[in-house]
Amino acid sequence: MLDRCIGTHRVRQIQRAIRHGKITLLCLFMTVVVLRGTIGAGKFGTPEQDFNDLRNHIYASRKHAEPHRVLTESNQSNNSKNDEANSAGDANNYAAFDINKILVDEGEDEKPDPNKPYSLGPKISDWDEQRAKWSSENPGFSNFIGANKPRVLLVTGSSPKPCENPIGDHYLLKSIKNKIDYCRLHGIEIFYNMALLDAEMAGFWAKLPLIRKLLISHPEIEFLWWMDSDAMFTDMAFEVPWERYKDSNFVMHGWNEMVYDQKNWIGLNTGSFLLRNCQWSLDLLDAWSPMGPKGKIRDEAGKVLTRELKNRPVFEADDQSAMVYLLATQRDKWGDKVYLENAYYLHGYWGILVDRYEEMIENYHPGLGDHRWPLVTHFVGCKPCGKFGDYSVERCLKQMDRAFNFGDNQILQIYGFTHKSLASRRVKRVRNETGNPLEAKDELGLLHPAFKAVKVSAS
């Protein structure tokens, strides 16, 4: 009927225009849909995923959100019950997989009793005695594995969830390999935590319940070495000077003046520290924890810390600021057993180290542990597991690769190899094989390190 009013030609024009219009709209729609699936719905971070998130300059406005990782739009065939029969199809294609299908989140965390003050656990007051008794009954688990060598447990960890951004897990993997290498050379055991033991103490505070639990479960440990997942060993030959700390219980990198005089929030660093297994340490953990419980307590404590400490930005209470505050205000109680170490980099801020690696290789050698060859390079603020860091992503990742290779070269040279450059993951041979491998020069003494040899009696 329409064509009688406006003419056949016109009708056909309109029909054609409508068809084109439909196709156009369909294309636009598909393009939008695919783009959304790729970019994601927004930029919400989940700080609780990142145990090693030391300071957040802009956290006040962040909200918790569920991670939204969709590699592409979910593939219909993944919903098929006959996945295994379809083994060669999209069901087997990792690129087509929607990760949300396996992210199981069972319910909410238990709500803590608001009337009950937070506690890390039942009070223990005789830990030194309990420990001594246990040790005498268990001589096979001595606190010292050599004359001057205490039994050390290095503790680190990361979230049980995949990183919000994919490359984060790759750097966590390289980071733990790096720690495995150092610890193997130095006779140190590792505990890699991926469990949130106490929902109230999520984020950077999660280390406190974990540390307490490990200390009281393992009386054989003399020192617990906490190390953040974004910290890497860059001096494989440096042995911690344990003798120096014989009268100390808590060793952190820092400066007395910056903590006790200035109350500077970065006067010490809690990303890499040593804690002796003793009553004093349990008491310290109890004194440290009150600012930690998330929500109102942590927020309010954050305001106190920003007010009381020098240069501290506005954000919820973090464990490092809380420690500065604790020591600065209760020096008499704790100070005599705290060693703020700055003779070597128990923690080394990456910003002032990573551009000097070539200079270090040129002028120095492993074993120094200090500014000449740092024991630890710590990538504070990079947050590769999250969505958004405090520094350029490109700089962070490139420098983390360099730091990893800088440390890895010291392992590879044991076997006659090295990275082609500090930027390259490829390796090249630098020492020829011979028929007498045991005569190879072990230049750094890392093949059979003296600090690792133990006396084993015939049994």
Next chain:
Amino acid sequence: MLDRCIGTHRVRQIQRAIRHGKITLLCLFMTVVVLRGTIGAGKFGTPEQDFNDLRNHIYASRKHAEPHRVLTESNQSNNSKNDEANSAGDANNYAAFDINKILVDEGEDEKPDPNKPYSLGPKISDWDEQRAKWSSENPGFSNFIGANKPRVLLVTGSSPKPCENPIGDHYLLKSIKNKIDYCRLHGIEIFYNMALLDAEMAGFWAKLPLIRKLLISHPEIEFLWWMDSDAMFTDMAFEVPWERYKDSNFVMHGWNEMVYDQKNWIGLNTGSFLLRNCQWSLDLLDAWSPMGPKGKIRDEAGKVLTRELKNRPVFEADDQSAMVYLLATQRDKWGDKVYLENAYYLHGYWGILVDRYEEMIENYHPGLGDHRWPLVTHFVGCKPCGKFGDYSVERCLKQMDRAFNFGDNQILQIYGFTHKSLASRRVKRVRNETGNPLEAKDELGLLHPAFKAVKVSAS
């Protein structure tokens, strides 16, 4: 001029059609571009990335390809030289980062001399003597750390490149944590390899040069335990029966009949094996390696293996098939020192185990190591680090989570926790804290395992 020939209306029709057509084409083009950027250029795997790729049913047609990981279209601002000044912008946004900016590939691999037969290294014929001499000179590095406890090095690894698909690195991380836990309990050291020592022996063959290098560098090691990155410990309490192997040099899971009688390509598994550090083992590695060099040799050897072994698909030579062939054809030479173990799951094929975890929990307990409570669950064929596996992605990842949690529960119970379910990454408390932590019941005996106690003489 055109309109004089065919009329103004017609011209306008044509113009309109052309405009619509252009828009349509543009939409289609954009859609294709975005889809390609998301899915990637094809389904090419890069076997050399996956050291643990044991068998590939469809590899004959695979080519090497550079990984193509673009999280989104690269952001123009990442090219700015002033990234650090733009700290709050897209430069700090991991979601906007193009990973190709940091994937440095320096040149090609060295081309091997085609006239020179492949060799793992200079022939060594007196390794037992060299080793014995070294041991006597270095009593602090005994081959045995207990009466029946040899010094063991567990060796595993993965590619130095980020996984082709993002979730892969997360599972590599969980897998190494799992191994760290088992090895800490059992007094075993770990070497995590991320270096390709010999470009000719890429892929599943990469373990051979690595193993040889570690054996001859570390005479103190009595057994080297190779374990694939896709294999996980699911019995934390099971100690390998070292005594059983006192007259053997090479232990793999497998069945004599399937190897020697049937020449079945899966008659044994090289994803988890024990190799004694001795001359015999160096000789075995030399005899094992000839089918490995990539290219023509490996391709041709693959054809031989498919022809000679039972049920083997068509693809290039892999180390496992080569070992079946070697043993089946040279039983007299090697057989007496090879132990094909099937009394417990030194390697356990995941397909027949993972659905039974709840039944195991109901009826059995850790420490059995066999079908009732497998020592190792090995996710052969899943390939989470690659783009395309032999099984459904959803099934693989879900089951890998369950296997991880099944093993992790045995660690967590030491500390009074457990996963909320085998599917959940969350944990819950199952034992209350007390003021006397050392009286807690250590049901599995994993807190201070007997097989870990050593005698340390006063020095």
